[in-house]
Amino acid sequence: MDDIVLSTHGLTRRYGGQKALDQVSLTVRRGEIYGLVGRNGAGKTTLMRLITGQSVPTEGRVELFGATGRDLRRARARMGAMVEVPAFSPFLGARENLEYYRLQRGIPGRETVEEALELVGLADAGAKKFKTFSLGMKQRLGLALALMNRPDLLVLDEPVNGLDPEGVVEFRRLLGRLHRERQTTVLISSHILAELANVATCYGFLERGRLLEEITAQTLEERCRVCLRLQVDDAAKASVIFHIKLGTDAFKVLPDNTLELYDHLDCPQAVSQALAEEGVFLQSMERRGSDLEGYFLDLIGGGRDA
Amino acid sequence: MLNYLRAELYKLFRRKYFWGLTAIVLALEGLLVAAYLFINAHGGHAYFNDSVNDVILRMLGVGGVCAVLTGDVVFAAQYRNATLKNEVSFGLPRWRIYLGKLAAQLIASVLLCLVAVGGYVAACRLLLPVWPEGGDLAEVWRMLGRGLLAALPLWVGVQGMVCACFFLIRGEGVALFTALCLFWALPGIMQFVGGLFSGYPMGDLLLKVLPWTPSAMLDATRLHLKAGFYPWLTRTCLVGGVWLAVSTALGLWRFRRKEIH
Numbered sequence: 001m002d003d004i005v006l007s008t009h010g011l012t013r014r015y016g017g018q019k020a021l022d023q024v025s026l027t028v029r030r031g032e033i034y035g036l037v038g039r040n041g042a043g044k045t046t047l048m049r050l051i052t053g054q055s056v057p058t059e060g061r062v063e064l065f066g067a068t069g070r071d072l073r074r075a076r077a078r079m080g081a082m083v084e085v086p087a088f089s090p091f092l093g094a095r096e097n098l099e100y101y102r103l104q105r106g107i108p109g110r111e112t113v114e115e116a117l118e119l120v121g122l123a124d125a126g127a128k129k130f131k132t133f134s135l136g137m138k139q140r141l142g143l144a145l146a147l148m149n150r151p152d153l154l155v156l157d158e159p160v161n162g163l164d165p166e167g168v169v170e171f172r173r174l175l176g177r178l179h180r181e182r183q184t185t186v187l188i189s190s191h192i193l194a195e196l197a198n199v200a201t202c203y204g205f206l207e208r209g210r211l212l213e214e215i216t217a218q219t220l221e222e223r224c225r226v227c228l229r230l231q232v233d234d235a236a237k238a239s240v241i242f243h244i245k246l247g248t249d250a251f252k253v254l255p256d257n258t259l260e261l262y263d264h265l266d267c268p269q270a271v272s273q274a275l276a277e278e279g280v281f282l283q284s285m286e287r288r289g290s291d292l293e294g295y296f297l298d299l300i301g302g303g304r305d306a
Numbered sequence: 307m308l309n310y311l312r313a314e315l316y317k318l319f320r321r322k323y324f325w326g327l328t329a330i331v332l333a334l335e336g337l338l339v340a341a342y343l344f345i346n347a348h349g350g351h352a353y354f355n356d357s358v359n360d361v362i363l364r365m366l367g368v369g370g371v372c373a374v375l376t377g378d379v380v381f382a383a384q385y386r387n388a389t390l391k392n393e394v395s396f397g398l399p400r401w402r403i404y405l406g407k408l409a410a411q412l413i414a415s416v417l418l419c420l421v422a423v424g425g426y427v428a429a430c431r432l433l434l435p436v437w438p439e440g441g442d443l444a445e446v447w448r449m450l451g452r453g454l455l456a457a458l459p460l461w462v463g464v465q466g467m468v469c470a471c472f473f474l475i476r477g478e479g480v481a482l483f484t485a486l487c488l489f490w491a492l493p494g495i496m497q498f499v500g501g502l503f504s505g506y507p508m509g510d511l512l513l514k515v516l517p518w519t520p521s522a523m524l525d526a527t528r529l530h531l532k533a534g535f536y537p538w539l540t541r542t543c544l545v546g547g548v549w550l551a552v553s554t555a556l557g558l559w560r561f562r563r564k565e566i567h
Binding site: 049052053054055056073074075076077079081083084085087088089090091092096099100101103104105106145149155 | 566
């Protein structure tokens with residue numbers, strides 16, 4: 001139980017008659033980088049807003065570090081968040097903005113501000129007014145604020161939006177560093193699924209306000225592994241052929257005389273020939289394999305944007 | 307709460323708007339004092355006693371307008387800039403956010419008041435003569451002190467209403483306009499509607515309530531500084547307290563579950 005940093009239980013948010021979030025129950029464990037995947041309007045931001053207290057659930061509850069109800073607010077002090085666009089006072093400089101929040105939150109030591117700016121690569125832009133910042137710089141400052149209290153949980157909504165390619169790489173490194181050195185748990189959503197796939201250790205798939213599935217990156221990798229999927233009349237015999245004639249053990253026998261072969265991907269003719277020579281009837285053969293994007297699209301059963 | 311206030315004041319003193327507002331108030335006072343000097347230089351008689359007692363005590367209502375403006379300075383367009391989410395997501399209690407900003411607004415108003423009144427009185431004392439027959443300076447100070455003392459609870463009440471407007475209305479322009487209307491225009495509207503429906507229960511009620519509005523009471527304060535001052539002070543405390551309590555309770559209740567973007 002101590003292992004669970006964040007969990008939601010039947011979390012529902014209704015706006016008028018419309019359910020933006022419907023009975024979402026997810027679990028984020030210590031040290032995980034939890035990638036939240038979903039299309040526009042799937043409910044990712046609503047979920048993050050409920051977790052961060054910007055919105056109040058219609059039903060259900062949020063549990064943070066084991067705290068819920070009245071204690072939840074206090075537990076939020078252990079969290080750093082950047083939800084939607086980073087927001088700061090436009091008339092203050094980057095350093096002044098962070099100093100304002102440092103004072104407000106009672107975080108000791110002025111050096112905390114400098115450390116946070118340094119961490120996100122804004123040390124030289126500390127005096128610059130927020131209103132003159134580019135979107136990428138705003139994202140970095142938002143991240144600096146989220147990191148300033150050395151949080152145990154980071155909630156990041158589309159954090160690489162507006163970052164240039166170099167910024168995206170830096171962000172990925174930073175996240176890796178936080179994860180490694182501080183064991184920071186991260187809940188992150190991103191439109192750029194390839195980017196998410198680079199960092200996440202587990203995923204939650206949201207669609208129309210519902211959580212469709214939660215899986216680990218390892219399971220996803222297994223499910224997305226490129227293979228030749230064959231259906232034969234005798235799977236046992238086919239597996240012996242793979243072993244002896246094709247010299248490979250990289251295959252898996254599935255129910256219904258189906259096999260997944262992870263070898264000889266470039267020469268399916270050789271596979272079918274070997275089977276035919278030994279009298280195994282090949283009913284179908286297809287090349288399968290996917291990535292996070294493909295998996296997600298398969299899951300929601302459509303090809304719209306994520 | 308102390309941390310919250312420190313942060314609000316840190317931001318306040320870094321806002322050009324605050325210094326600009328202070329500068330405008332001082333500049334207008336400077337113009338007024340310059341006008342007195344001009345009058346005196348051209349054979350007229352502008353005395354310290356009148357400039358303090360007549361002008362300040364007639365302009366107590368301006369303090370209410372200043373409360374609206376300091377409310378705007380402190381709230382700093384938090385809905386437009388979407389900065390409230392940074393406070394809420396860190397787990398700061400919403401009551402602390404609300405009351406912290408209200409306290410910061412009150413501090414800003416008191417500072418502005420001190421600078422405005424202090425600057426004006428000091429300039430008048432230094433540059434203008436007292437009444438030729440000497441006049442009773444102690445009486446001038448007493449009237450000024452009483453006027454400010456009686457106005458203070460009303461200003462605080464107005465500040466509470468202003469704070470509620472900024473928290474409950476998303477657009478700061480609309481919030482500013484609403485606060486100004488509630489403070490300044492409402493008594494006029496009540497008088498107009500009350501007069502129109504005079505003789506009807508509704509009209510009579512409006513006319514009865516009218517003298518209890520902060521704006522009307524600030525205007526009437528100078529008439530109650532000698533005889534009947536203490537009952538008047540009690541009344542201003544009561545009215546200011548009710549405005550503060552009702553608007554703050556309403557503001558806190560609505561802000562408690564307000565959607566923060």
